[in-house]
Amino acid sequence: xxxxxxxxxxxxxxxxxxxxxxxxxxxxxxxxxxxxxxxxxxxxxxxxxxxxxxxxxxxxxxxxxxxxxxxxxxxxxxxxxxxxxxxxxxxxxxxxxxxxxxxxxxxxxxxxxxxxxxxxxxxxxxxxxxxxxxxxxxxxxxxxxxxxxxxxxxxx
Numbered sequence: 001x002x003x004x005x006x007x008x009x010x011x012x013x014x015x016x017x018x019x020x021x022x023x024x025x026x027x028x029x030x031x032x033x034x035x036x037x038x039x040x041x042x043x044x045x046x047x048x049x050x051x052x053x054x055x056x057x058x059x060x061x062x063x064x065x066x067x068x069x070x071x072x073x074x075x076x077x078x079x080x081x082x083x084x085x086x087x088x089x090x091x092x093x094x095x096x097x098x099x100x101x102x103x104x105x106x107x108x109x110x111x112x113x114x115x116x117x118x119x120x121x122x123x124x125x126x127x128x129x130x131x132x133x134x135x136x137x138x139x140x141x142x143x144x145x146x147x148x149x150x151x152x153x154x155x156x
Contacts, residue, residue, distance in 0.1 A: 007048035008057075010037060012075060015058075015067055023064030 005013075014032040018024045026049065033040050049065065052058045057071045067075065 007040075007044055008052060010040065011045070011049060011052065011058075012067065015065065016075075020064075020066070023059070023061060023066035025063050026065065029065060 010033055011029065014029045014036070015024055017032055018028060020028075026046075029049075030042060030045060033045060034042075049058065053060055053065070056068055058065050059068050
């Protein structure tokens with residue numbers, strides 16, 4: 001099931017081959033790909049199409065897909081020079097999953113640390129507030145006890 005090109009290159013080739021200005025439907029792109037590459041897998045095609053859309057290489061309007069204008073210009077220029085589409089743009093669509101996951105873990109780890117620090121600060125502030133209230137309350141209680149004691153003694 002090995003293909004001579006990546007799915008991204010095959011998708012780019014199919015969209016350019018169809019040449020519709022407003023874009024081509026997913027079914028039309030898949031039909032062009034499956035006729036040129038019978039061993040292509042539909043699920044992998046859909047995943048790559050989605051990643052290319054997230055990486056802003058493909059624009060989707062309604063059910064139509066077309067290459068982003070800036071990306072299309074770079075791609076056509078590279079193809080004229082005889083370069084492959086792989087060298088045009090190293091983007092998140094062509095990144096390995098491990099690199100994305102490690103970036104996400106790092107950002108989640110930093111967010112967790114910040115949340116723990118904030119929680120600790122709130123806890124410390126609450127403890128300090130209780131400590132002040134406890135000191136003020138004890139002083140007031142002891143003063144009240146003295147007043148009661150004096151008034152009770154004065155009554156006797």
